[in-house]
Amino acid sequence: MANRKPRTTAEGRADSGRATGRLGVAERVDSWRRLSEETFDLVIVGGGVVGTGAALDAATRGLRVALVEARDLASGTSSRSSKLFHGGLRYLEQLEFGLVREALRERELVLTRLAPHLVKPVSFLYPLTHRFWERPYVASGLLLYDTMGGARSVPGQRHLTRAGALRMMPALKRDALIGAVRYYDAQADDARYTLTLARTAAHYGAVVRSSTQVTAFLREADRVCGVRVRDAENGEETDVRAHAVINATGVWTDELQRLSGSRGRFRVRASKGVHIVVPRDRIVSETGLILRTEKSVLFVIPWRNHWIIGTTDTDWNLHLAHPAATKADIDYILEHVNAVLATPLTHDDIEGVYAGLRPLLAGESEETSKLSREHAVARVAPGLVAIAGGKYTTYRVMAADAVDAASADLPGRVAPSITDKVPLLGADGYHALVNQVDQLGARYGLHPYRVRHLLDRYGSAIYEVLDLALDEPELLRPVPAAPDYLRVEVVYAASYEGALHVEDVLARRMRISIEYPHRGVDSAEPVARLVGGVLGWDEATIAREVEVYRARVDAERDSQTQPDDQAADASRAAAPEIRPEILEQVS
Template sequence: MSARLDSNYRAHAVNTLGDTEIDVLVIGGGVVGAGAALDAASRGLTATLVEARDFAAGTSSRSSKLIHGGLRYLEQLDFWLVREALKERGLLLQRLAPHLVRPVSFMLPLRHRVWERAYIGAGVALYDTIGGARALPMHRHLSRTRALELAPALRAEALTGAIRYFDAQVDDARHTMMIARTAAQHGATVLTRTKVTGLLREGERVVGAEVTDMETGRTHTVRARRVISATGVWTDEMNQLTGVEFPFRVRMSKGVHILVPRHRLNMDTGLIMRTEKSVLFVIPWYRHWIIGTTDTDWSLDKNHPAASNADVQYLLDQINQVLREPLTGDDIVGTYAGLRPLLSGASADTATLSREHAVAEPVPGLFVIAGGKYTTYRVMAADVVDAAVAGLGRAVAPSVTEHLPLLGAVGYHELVADLDGLAQRTGLPRATVERLLGRYGSVVTELFDLITREPDLGMPLAGAPEYLGAEVVYAATHEGAVHLDDVLTRRCRISIEADDRGLAAAPHVARLIGARLGWDAEKTEREIGRYRDRVAAELTANRAADDEAANAARLAAIA
């Protein structure tokens, strides 16, 4: 059986916080923090992860949802970063998370007949081979005729030809949560809604932290031989807790994405285009296309980065340059904004800041990891744990996560091979079973067990028929969901996929998970109301003219 992050798990974990000194306390439940907890636990260390909100609630649920090396980093001559990222892409596709990471096709339109094909073609050829990155098909050069056959939505005059290549994509929030569950399976304690409010010190050394349970308000003292901060864009707040200057700072870059229905763009491949500011992706995402991203400096509220009307219009303007039938605001069904934690530099342009990471020990006992990119999370996690255990006073095994499949990976291919049999035995449509396998891997059998016990859970959700009732129940009984927003926004992606941002589904989902989490009628209505307020705040921000107006509108709406 897999690790069950249910209400009993959480209650026991919170009640025993601080009972004994642990080896490693990890602060931050994004992809790097979850990766660090897994790395530490799989080396035999006692590890606890605490996260102030939810797994992946920040940057790690708001990415472009790509596992890639980054073509643009080749142009910046950052070969080491690209090589490292492509190695990680291959590991995730083939060994670590084949159930969560899958190939995705991209077409790069060419506008110049001679030099551009040679220049970009050489770069893509290097991208296909650097670091042994042969986990995906090689790129192909396309004539304009062949390119338009793949993407009839494009204007013929917008390209002279194209190059098609492959990368990989992931549901970032689900992937991060699965890393955390894998860490729990290896003995780590993983907790959401637990905020570090202070550091414990013995002289200059950090020896733990004060941790407040955000659900009850109780504060616990957690002693740890090493503390790891993997707090992303909140790194500077950790700096303030220490009272010393860090050797680096984090600068925030906002990336905005919009979702439009799949039928709105007649294409059999994703797109990648260079803009004057960054790179624009059009990424296939189930019944939708994700279009993004922006790359702009952000110095406002970290918890609720807002997509303004200017951001949305910028994305529409960029993609409409190549479309036969332009997209409009009426086509958009979802938006989201995330903040990239970039290592601060002298550049005034966030698009040119490095995506490499850094590890530091600003005060004895506290290790900080910052920078990097989603794809290289495992390397970042191993690096910070390596640094943390170097002076622990006993031998610690090297990192083993390169060889450690995530929960749901083992047995996944066998279930895929038996797809028709699974559909027949469960009574679910083949397409539904296939989709579930791509979200849960081999632990999908636990969902099937739920449906066997409660057949109604095999029915589509009201307001979000692409999802089953079993999925939202499983989020509460196995995946650590504590609030309605955890389910609608991260365990499922209803908040960005449903035309109404999940408002119609919210009551049904709240009743299903509330029954498992012990909510009474008042608590259920409060959760629904809070979610409605969140959606209203997002829509208000989307209509605001610029960042400051969007930030103010969102904060006012959720006050």
Template sequence: MTPTALNGRTRANALAAMTDSEGLDVLVIGGGVTGAGIALDATTRGLRTGIVEMQDWAAGTSSRSSRLIHGGLRYLYNLDFALVAEALAERGLLLEKLAPHLVQPQPFLWPLKTPVVERGYSAVGVGLYDTLAHVGAGGGAGVPAQKHYSRKRSLEIFPDLRPDALVGSIRFYDARVDDARLVLGLIRTASGFGAYAASRTQVVGLVRDGSRVVGAEVADLETGQHSIIKASRIISATGVWTEDTERLADIGDDRGLRVMASKGIHLVVDRDRIKGETGLFLRTEKSVLFIIPWQRYWVIGTTDTVWEPDRLHPVATAADIDYVLEHANSVLSSNLTREDVVSTWAGLRPLLQPAASTSSTKVSREHTVSEVSPGLIVIAGGKLTTYRAMAEDAVDFALGSVTAKQIPSVTADTPIVGGSALAAARADLARRAETMDWDDARVEHLIGRYGSTVAELFELIADRPEWGLPLKAAPAYLRAEVAYAVLAEGAFHLEDILLHRLRLSVETRDHGVDALAEISAIVAPLLGWDDEQIAREEQNWRDRVAAMEAAAREGDDESATKARLAVEDLVPLVDLAGQTRD
């Protein structure tokens, strides 16, 4: 469709190009936000770049976040001024230049419980937050400054706040983002600049020439074929799988980075269940709690607990859900119950692990880059907001200081696909919407997901007018969006669409089950599925939904994981011995 399209053809071409005799300058392992950012940074410096991901793009941590682009207000309490300043600068870039369609300003109220002391130190903290944002963004923070409210005014803005839970509030701004779509945008942008990208491609071994790592053995999980990708430099950005990647290099336990997985869970409730015009920011004894308005629902989270079971399938337990509900109800008059929970999701933060650390909440969120073996560079830590800075550091490190200065990063001035000419695209969409009988909500939905690439949807609809209609079981989405997920966004399975493209997995109580037949009817001809494959895809999703619901009824991580793992993966990974892993 376009030079940035991801689909079966581009994936096959990418694998062929990566495995040719020429070799790559840089091979990136890991298709989350950090790896995607590295691929974009490297290819826009003119390096022959490839990126592989063992699952779908953003399938791990990068599709399971709080969906916030933020400076980390709570880190000011630890006096981490440099960390906060860096994050706020990156927030400004995303809001104003890089991804204004995907990243939107989000106001929050911070309820205050004491009238003088708390308001005083909180005002100083938020004021410093605003100041760092303006300095880091070169005078343009992208969001308004703080504002103070009385209890009366706070309750007018957020009627469902309990009057006894506050004496007033401070309004401040951060930003929200669809994390998975940000990763897709980065991968597509990198592809448009020449990077080779292949999902469902697992690194199962590393190739050495003497002591130096010079390539990787990869398994194409769609076909079962194994091949070798040669590269001058390999950069691992595998998050909570960092130590697994390092073990492929056989570097020994005394070398490499150590990463701890910390679980954060989120709840989804219907938008009409809570009455409020902003988000809420609350500090708890273990973490912070955000109550975030998002499209047709609210997102409430998160937790911060050490996670040791299966890293592919972190799940929310009944205890996790009750914990979040309890803290939300401590400030809300809505009296939320388990019946109000539409869905949950759980993600794992990759936290750098100091040797003596005993609590995940005390581990720094700053990132580290290290050459753990000649030719193998590993980056770990960090957070969603600072992916671009992390990517720049990783590529600088891989190139060395002299070469990095000669070919510096240009990603601070490189909009993500869909992020340029946004005003013109919005005007064009508004004009077209009149002929399609689409309301303002539909226009905002499409602009917020596709930006200026929304014109490509109209190309599909021009060829297939029926794709301009909404899905019957999920009318917020057009049928064209399903087709576009396959033709341009690299979806190869129903789970890719339901988890990371349309997000019906968390937006509806049935988790997209009712829409399966309609979605299959659209994608099956595009992917060449027969009736047997359609049935397999649909049944796997039904089983997966049942397993996730069963896990959420269990009280502890081990029992919940057992319930979730009762269903085999549709596309299983390969273990290090070459055996299929459940």
């Protein structure tokens, strides 16, 4: 397949990188030049939701900003969450009212203004098991939940009898509840949301570059004045000069602090959370479910044609890039959800499994489930700010706090944060396009349900995606062995979204790695050929990409049969690293 070049669409819209937040081949080359030649106000280290959020915050304040990520955007915690924008119902019980209010305010903001194309309301059933006292107790908590933070975009709580709850969720055992309350939160594809943040930051002028690893900090006397970075694809190195650096690396915070030679003001503790994915027809229900456990809560979350069930909450002190789920983790989830299901789930029902690490602030308690979800920001040295903790939902507040803290090291006055007024790419025009799905479908020869699916992934950027198929209509066919996705989305991932490897596409730009029983293996070769057509791969590179991806899946499957973290980590670590020049000893 010939390399695809930037082109002008049928409507005359130019495919210019900065205008669209494009992260393509040409932009990657240009970003390396800019990193080497320019002096930035801020360099942000870490391409998760907080780092990309900080890049957008800084860029929209008029600052010169660069963001570097050692692996792929959202490759850590920000692609492995419960995929919820929520206040955290259990934090009400812990009396963390400020945290809940802040999170609910952010939930309202993303639903209505910032990202209505990516974030959607989702309902949950809260089963009641005790008579008399539990219903008023839960009702009072949910009344707070429904009104704190200015929440207006989701329905309020609805109380149900046992019969009413079972009609809504026939999958439940009759004796699992005496009644229920239905309430609403919101959900999003966490990896896609983070990627959209990064592209929006690039749209406003930020340099955004993945596979770019910090190997050292630059200093002038006692002041941090930039970083040395290494291209994890080819081993090239360069110095990046900046007035200040923000460490937004999540669970890698302590490692980067050690690399900087500065003493940290707080410690970060990694807590492993495991989720399983099962087919939608295995649990008959029109709503999600929240269950109390002896340690925390367990969610059953609607996810297109699937359910996501999780999570666990255990210490993790092993490989940070590849946390591994164990058989014990999976058994824990199955045991707790099966306690209320009329037809139990088995290991054979599981389509996908993923494990992520929460960056919790250490010191408050020995139990990770009780460690604070508040965030902390510290100026750990002149020119160096670190931020950690918090929740995915509150990323925007965290990002603004980090840039505020770094502003002490920046010349001149720094404007206040305005990201509460800046819609993400794809948001503008989304609602109008929802009303035009039939016309869009007719124009491109797609069923309206397919257009709706694309709108909920790309919003008004759907034209950018589909215009790539104007000269190659075969790109509008489904991805082999993954019919929920179109081939043109693979091309778009490599052309616009910074995907450099098959894994980047199967695990994050799309969620094929967790949504299909083959976990992406059956799609790996055709996806590699599509990506290779954009990135200029030869047959040897295509074969290596497929081989490494299959090895990753085999290693993950094996780790999920192991009895403990050490054995699972050893199994997962056996898979080769797809980024050939990455250095494992630093984040």
